[in-house]
Amino acid sequence: MAMTYPRAVLFDHDGTLVNTEPQWAVAKRKVAQSYHQTWSVEDDHATLGGTVQDAARRIVERGAPDSVDEITRRLAEHVIEATGHEVPFLPGVQSLLRELADAGIPAAIVTNALTSVARTTAAGAPDVLTHIVSHDDVTHPKPDPEPYLTGARLLDVAPRDCVAVEDSEPGVRSAVAAGMTVVVVPGDKPVPEGPHRVFVAAHEDVTLDFLRSLSPPE
Structure with a gap:
C-alpha cells in the first residue's frame, strides 16, 4: 500500500x-406505473442521495400493495438488466x-x-x-x-x-x-x-x- x-x-x-442515475429514474417510473402511479422529476430530486428503500417506501405510501423489500428488489432488477454486461x-x-x-x-x-x-x-x-x-x-x-x-x-x-x-x-x-x-x-x-x-x-x-x-x- x-x-x-x-x-x-x-x-x-x-x-x-x-452513470446509472438514468436507469434508476426509468426503473422508478416503470415500477410506479405498474401500480398505476406516476413518478416525477420532483420525486427524483426528493430521493436523490437516499436509499433505494426510500423510493420503494414512497411507492408503498402511495398505495402499492407490495412490501418495501419487494419493490426494492424490482427496482434493482430493472437497473441491473438495463446496464447489461458493460459497466x-x-x-x-x-x-x-x-x-x-x-x-x-x-x-x-x-x-x-x-x-x-x-x-x-x-x-x-x-x-x-x-x-x-x-x-x-x-x-x-x-x-x-x-x-x-x-x-x-x-x-x-x-x-x-x-x-x-x-x-x-x-x-x-x-x-x-x-x-x-x-x-x-x-x-x-x-x-x-x-x-x-x-x-x-x-x-x-x-x-x-x-x-x-x-x-x-x-
Whole structure:
C-alpha cells in the first residue's frame, strides 16, 4: 500500500463511479406505473442521495400493495438488466481506477444503493474496488458517518487518511462527518460549500495526481 496521502479512496456509486442515475429514474417510473402511479422529476430530486428503500417506501405510501423489500428488489432488477454486461463508468473513472491499482492504493464503494447493483460495478474493476459498503451493511445510512467509517475499517485505513468522492449532499455530509476530505463531482443537485469539501468541474478532473495534491482534515 502506498504510504503517501491518500492511503485509500472511497467512492459513492451512482453519479460518481457510474452513470446509472438514468436507469434508476426509468426503473422508478416503470415500477410506479405498474401500480398505476406516476413518478416525477420532483420525486427524483426528493430521493436523490437516499436509499433505494426510500423510493420503494414512497411507492408503498402511495398505495402499492407490495412490501418495501419487494419493490426494492424490482427496482434493482430493472437497473441491473438495463446496464447489461458493460459497466457504465463515468468519463475518467476507469483511468483513475487503473492509476489507483498501479499505485497500490485500495478503494471501496460506499453507497446507499444495493449490494447487488454495486457488485456489478466492482466486478468491472476487481483489482482496486475490493470492498462494498451498501445500505445492507449499516444500521444508519448516509448522511450518517457510519457507511464511510465502515469503508475505512474494511480497508484498514484511518478515516483521515482516506479521500471520499461524492456527488450529493447526503454523501458529502456522511464522509465529512467520518473525518475525510471529500472531492465533490458534479451531480444532479448542487452541493453547498463547506469545510473539507473540494469541488471539481468534471469527473475527468479527478486523477491520482489531483488526489495526492489534497490534504487530510486538520
